Structures are given as C-alpha cells and as structure tokens.
Amino acid sequence: MINSSQADPVAAVKNELGRGIDVDFEALGSVSTVKLAVDLLDDWGRAVLAGIAPAGDTMDVDITQVVYRKLRILGAFGASASQAMPAAIDLAAQGKLELGKLITVRFQIAETALAYEPLSARDIRWRGLIETNPAIEN
Numbered sequence: 405m406i407n408s409s410q411a412d413p414v415a416a417v418k419n420e421l422g423r424g425i426d427v428d429f430e431a432l433g434s435v436s437t438v439k440l441a442v443d444l445l446d447d448w449g450r451a452v453l454a455g456i457a458p459a460g461d462t463m464d465v466d467i468t469q470v471v472y473r474k475l476r477i478l479g480a481f482g483a484s485a486s487q488a489m490p491a492a493i494d495l496a497a498q499g500k501l502e503l504g505k506l507i508t509v510r511f512q513i514a515e516t517a518l519a520y521e522p523l524s525a526r527d528i529r530w531r532g533l534i535e536t537n538p539a540i541e542n
Contacts, residue, residue: 414443424449429480433457439464442477450476507533 406416417425424446430437433455441451442465469475482488495501508530511519516534 408440413440417444426450427452429454431455433461435461435464442466442470442475445473445475447473448475449473450478452478452480454480454482507531509533510535 406413414424425444426446426448427450428441428444429452430441431454433453434457437455438451438453438457441453442463445451463477465477470477492501496503509519509532511532511534513534513536519532519534522529
C-alpha cells in the first residue's frame with residue numbers, strides 16, 4: 405500500500421513495478437485524483453474514470469503525454485439503481501455479499517450533518533451509513 409501523504413505515488417509505483425500500471429480506476433472524481441490516475445499509467449495504459457466530479461470541473465492532464473504514450477481515458481457510469489439494486493439485494497439475500505464489511509463508519513441520524521462534512525469537502529476515506537434505527541442488527 406502506498407500512502408500518498410508520505411510518498412509520491414507515481415514514483416512509488418514505478419519503483420515497485422519498474423514501470424507504470426496498465427489499468428486504473430478512479431472513483432472519487434476530483435481533479436487531483438483524475439490527474440494521478442493518468443500519471444500512474446504505463447504506455448498504452450487505460451484510466452477508467454468512474455467518480456462523479458462537481459459540474460464544471462475539468463481534467464488537468466498533460467495532453468502531449470496522452471498522445472505520445474497512447475494513453476486511453478475512459479468514462480464509466482454505472483448501472484441505474486433500478487437495474488443494479490435488485491441484483492445486489494438478491495446477492496445479499498443469498499449471503500454472497502458481506503454487507504457488514506462494506507460499512508466502515510456508522511452515524512446516528514442526529515449526526516447526519518457531521519457525516520456530510522467530508523462528503524462536501526470531497527475528503528472521503530471511508531464508507532458510511534446513517535442509521536435511522538440502530539436497534540436493527542446488521
């Protein structure tokens with residue numbers, strides 16, 4: 405694991421692998437993480453952008469590097485909730501999803517504003533759940 409607050413992630417990956425990576429997935433949607441996703445690529449690499457950025461945000465990407473290195477930047481938007489949720493519910497009902505592991509932080513309903521602060525700041529380092537009825541078990 406690379407902690408980007410302690411090391412340059414591009415240098416660390418290239419040091420570890422001897423090159424960039426073939427495919428990466430960016431899921432946050434911030435200008436800095438999109439740039440990092442592209443910077444981490446090896447020649448002919450693909451960056452798949454799935455994070456939703458605020459309207460008006462643009463990419464900060466070195467176009468020359470994209471062209472010379474034949475990089476591909478792809479957008480990916482997931483299935484609609486009406487399509488994805490029934491399948492996810494079926495998998496959970498069959499015990500094929502460990503839902504408890506998906507939630508890393510829990511908030512009480514009275515803490516809703518607190519839960520949204522990192523979301524508004526686009527500084528999310530966990531997967532949270534706002535519990536409306538904590539008496540119900542996981």
